[in-house]
Amino acid sequence: MKHAVTYELIKECKKTKARRGVLHTPHGDIQTPVFMPVGTQATVKAMRPEQVREMGAEIILSNTYHLYLRPGHELIREAGGLHKFMNWDRAILTDSGGFQVFSLGKLRKITEEGVRFQSHIDGSTHMLTPEKAVEIQNALGSDIMMAFDECAPYPADYKYVQNSMRRTTRWLERCKAAHRDIERQSLFGIMQGGTYKDLRKESADAIVEMDLPGYAVGGLSVGEPKELMIEVLDYCVDFLPKEKARYLMGVGSPDYLFEAVEHGIDMCDCVLPTRIARHGLAMTSHGRVNIKNSMYEKDFTTLDPECDCYTCRNYSKAYLRHLFKAEEMLSAMLLSNHNLHFLIHLMGEIRKAIEEDRFPEYKKEFYDKYGRF
């Protein structure tokens, strides 16, 4: 039986683990490394879907937890699936809901069976299990479904992380068993094990054994220092097979994207570009711009002279600042457009650099202009 999603390796960087590939999915090919915009509630915030498409996005991420609670996965199934419901005809990756329910803190309780939690919307009680997470994602019809896992907090002691990781592995087996239609949707596994190398190895060996089309490195970028994140990521990737896609979840600042790619990651996602846009922050080739700053009051130049996005082609910083101060929706619309374009364009440049054997040089060039973080 053929997997719905397959990874094709095109080229490897000679000096780093960076690699150039293609993810083949039922909704089109995705050039990797890729940054995936997040559309939590079946919409990339403040954007029309074709605007996301026009800037080059080939895949977006959506959230199982949110869609399960509202409008409900059965409603989306009746609508003909998430692609049709939200008017997005390219690939979609859905998370498992695990990260969100674990983030609920006191509102959730973990057992071997799964997680009992209370809705953040109306306080109603729900149970999320590996089987339920698969059932929901089957109803949504995403191209890539993520396994139901526990993302252990940082810091956490060895015993806790070991128990949690082993339960996550058992949950993955249940996810795999629950997911039957592998020609329509693909299930990705998630490696856990915190910052403990032997636990990461144990996790990797177990999930790779299950022969899934892709694997995420979970439990990183959850509060640990950047250096530690990179150190752990570096050995984690070595535990994963070359012929499968590798996904680092929740990473979206330019520096983290560079680190992820440099250490062999193919896919990243983050709410960062649209979230900071709503707070008046823009990512530019010369670093962050805080549009609220009074220095931009009469600055009639564009956000980023090197950017050719819709926002930079048509609007000045003075206008964008006015929109933000006046609390106009167009402010979030234009800054979200710019920030998403910035990261998608950046990933395009990174792919080109890998193809042309100059990824390390490109990274240095970028940092010299953008500054450290």
Next chain:
Amino acid sequence: MKHAVTYELIKECKKTKARRGVLHTPHGDIQTPVFMPVGTQATVKAMRPEQVREMGAEIILSNTYHLYLRPGHELIREAGGLHKFMNWDRAILTDSGGFQVFSLGKLRKITEEGVRFQSHIDGSTHMLTPEKAVEIQNALGSDIMMAFDECAPYPADYKYVQNSMRRTTRWLERCKAAHRDIERQSLFGIMQGGTYKDLRKESADAIVEMDLPGYAVGGLSVGEPKELMIEVLDYCVDFLPKEKARYLMGVGSPDYLFEAVEHGIDMCDCVLPTRIARHGLAMTSHGRVNIKNSMYEKDFTTLDPECDCYTCRNYSKAYLRHLFKAEEMLSAMLLSNHNLHFLIHLMGEIRKAIEEDRFPEYKKEFYDKYGRF
């Protein structure tokens, strides 16, 4: 000297006062009767300007009071004018700020000189006079500038309305004297006089004497019964010359647009379509749709089967309802798009009906489907 804006009468309805014309402006021709979308703070809320243009808008309205306070008219002058600042290359009409400062209630004081008022943003004190209103609108560079007037409340006694109307006439003389560059921008006068026919006649005679390119019927749709509004509008229009444009301010529900056109009005504007959109309300050919209604929860049909707007081409009521409930910006974006398209399309159909000598028949057809209000 040639006026910047001129009105050309093309055809008159045989059974009503409805008429088909063209307003020639420095930023293109406007087919009339026209509905003008409102972009209060230099943006039509939740819309990109070219989306407004694509649905057929040839002119938008913007507000002097708001732009004077934020970001300031001098800043917009430095930006190259309002058209360039907000990326809108078609015609713009600006009001005078009068209506807004009079709406401030206790925060303003009227004298012969003008109106002293406190900003709704920071409480700072300002003085708006006929000369200042013209100076601000000159800086904005709108194609059509409105005279600084007092819109008397309803109800108001005869003596109050008489004094107010006569002051408005004196203010119009001062506006006209202050506005010199008539080849670049045109000043429209505003008729007042409340619901008193002799005062309307006196006002009309005085402002028509000043030979301006267009006139607004002011002080209507301010709380009086609809029948009274129509009665007053009917005789007001007869006091105005046929060869000049006629503008009814602040009117935007479908029934009021029909009444306005039937009684000889060429131009209307209103925040209604975008404001109700943000509250989940859509205008459709079969009446209003409240997208919050639970009956639409699993309604996978579009808002309006007769509409070919972007929203109706791509999204279901179930999706729109989900977006509204989830408080997603795309909700306001899509409903604003639909409502603006609805009114602009409706005006297009009204123009066609006048051309084809079937305006009264078209009005009846529309009402039969849409229902009374």
